[in-house]
Amino acid sequence: MSLPVEHVATTLPARYYTDSELFKDELERFYCRTWICVGRVEQIPNAGDYFLREVAGESIIITRDDEGALRAFFNVCRHRGTRICAQAEGHFARRVQCGYHGWTYGLDGRLIGAPHMHEGFCREEYGLNRVHTGVWDGHIFVNLSEQPDPLGIQLADLPQKFANWRMADLRLHQRIEYQVQANWKLIMLNYNECLHCPVLHPALSAITDYLSGDNDEPHGSYLGGSLEFQGGAETMSIDGKRRREYLPGLTDAERKKVFYYAVFPNLFLSMHPDYVMTHTLWPRAVDRTDVVCEWHFHHEEIAKTGFVGQDAVEFWDLTNREDWRISELSHAGISSRAYKPGPYSRCEGLPAAFDRMVLEREEKDRR
Ligand code: FES
Numbered sequence: 001m002s003l004p005v006e007h008v009a010t011t012l013p014a015r016y017y018t019d020s021e022l023f024k025d026e027l028e029r030f031y032c033r034t035w036i037c038v039g040r041v042e043q044i045p046n047a048g049d050y051f052l053r054e055v056a057g058e059s060i061i062i063t064r065d066d067e068g069a070l071r072a073f074f075n076v077c078r079h080r081g082t083r084i085c086a087q088a089e090g091h092f093a094r095r096v097q098c099g100y101h102g103w104t105y106g107l108d109g110r111l112i113g114a115p116h117m118h119e120g121f122c123r124e125e126y127g128l129n130r131v132h133t134g135v136w137d138g139h140i141f142v143n144l145s146e147q148p149d150p151l152g153i154q155l156a157d158l159p160q161k162f163a164n165w166r167m168a169d170l171r172l173h174q175r176i177e178y179q180v181q182a183n184w185k186l187i188m189l190n191y192n193e194c195l196h197c198p199v200l201h202p203a204l205s206a207i208t209d210y211l212s213g214d215n216d217e218p219h220g221s222y223l224g225g226s227l228e229f230q231g232g233a234e235t236m237s238i239d240g241k242r243r244r245e246y247l248p249g250l251t252d253a254e255r256k257k258v259f260y261y262a263v264f265p266n267l268f269l270s271m272h273p274d275y276v277m278t279h280t281l282w283p284r285a286v287d288r289t290d291v292v293c294e295w296h297f298h299h300e301e302i303a304k305t306g307f308v309g310q311d312a313v314e315f316w317d318l319t320n321r322e323d324w325r326i327s328e329l330s331h332a333g334i335s336s337r338a339y340k341p342g343p344y345s346r347c348e349g350l351p352a353a354f355d356r357m358v359l360e361r362e363e364k365d366r367r
């Protein structure tokens with residue numbers, strides 16, 4: 001049973017966090033029919049480089065063909081369906097070969113070898129199943145639908161809004177993967193409010209004022225806003241000190257804030273004056289989500305002798321762990337028979353908007 005959309009001034013009923021069937025529907029709705037962020041173009045600089053992503057139980061190969069174009073395929077052999085590739089990342093030497101009977105595909109997905117097939121067998125009909133790809137400023141997106149709307153429609157005005165961060169010029173400094181025992185939506189809700197910051201994140205609260213928030217009007221594809229630094233802090237780091245140059249395209253106003261944006265359904269962009277942190281969410285079960293956090297710095301900064309990035313990594317790793325822990329406790333409490341939807345305050349406009357969006361999409365699917 002779906003809730004009326006006007007319902008949301010309170011949190012959602014428990015089943016939105018505990019019901020495995022509803023979770024499967026949500027995977028379909030949010031992860032199979034929407035563009036999701038899978039990684040960065042720098043992960044596969046050369047033809048044949050690849051990495052795998054598990055999306056809603058599907059294994060997807062993301063690679064680059066001989067012409068340098070990005071390609072993504074279902075990791076499923078067209079002979080007898082075997083998963084072709086088991087290693088999380090690596091390099092295909094010009095072709096992709098299934099380890100079962102040796103069917104071989106080009107980097108563009110075409111079937112180029114199929115031993116012992118009968119005369120008249122038409123290879124053209126057995127290419128790898130294609131997955132649509134798109135790129136925004138260095139971030140790779142895929143969409144599992146057969147004919148998705150272009151990525152640009154989903155991203156709306158985000159590319160203009162964040163053009164000054166020039167994210168394509170950033171390079172990965174560190175990646176940390178976390179396993180969180182909580183429903184993916186609780187992680188989303190937690191990211192979208194800072195009401196919890198004074199209680200949960202003393203270190204973070206010393207650097208930014210949680211009441212300085214300036215939120216955008218909720219959008220169907222994203223939620224976000226900014227917080228201002230305080231007490232002389234210049235970035236989010238262990239002591240608020242900025243140990244890198246400002247990112248080169250930023251205005252004075254952009255240098256004074258951190259921008260936090262959740263791009264549905266799986267990307268968090270935390271835009272700092274001197275780096276960008278990303279989180280991607282990977283729901284594994286109704287009560288379990290993997291989160292990949294990455295810290296990206298300007299390539300010229302990373303190349304400098306004496307470059308330091310650990311201050312940002314340590315700061316956010318600590319904050320991440322505080323957020324995951326509270327999301328787990330939140331999940332545990334919501335699973336109790338005593339749980340009833342609770343009231344949102346006026347500072348929780350973004351979480352309420354997210355819940356509304358969840359209900360709206362559910363309702364749309366029922367029509
Ligand atoms: S299943 Fe892949 S070659 Fe037979």
Ligand SMILES: [Fe+2]
Nearest residue numbers: 190196201323
């Ligand atoms: Fe937090």
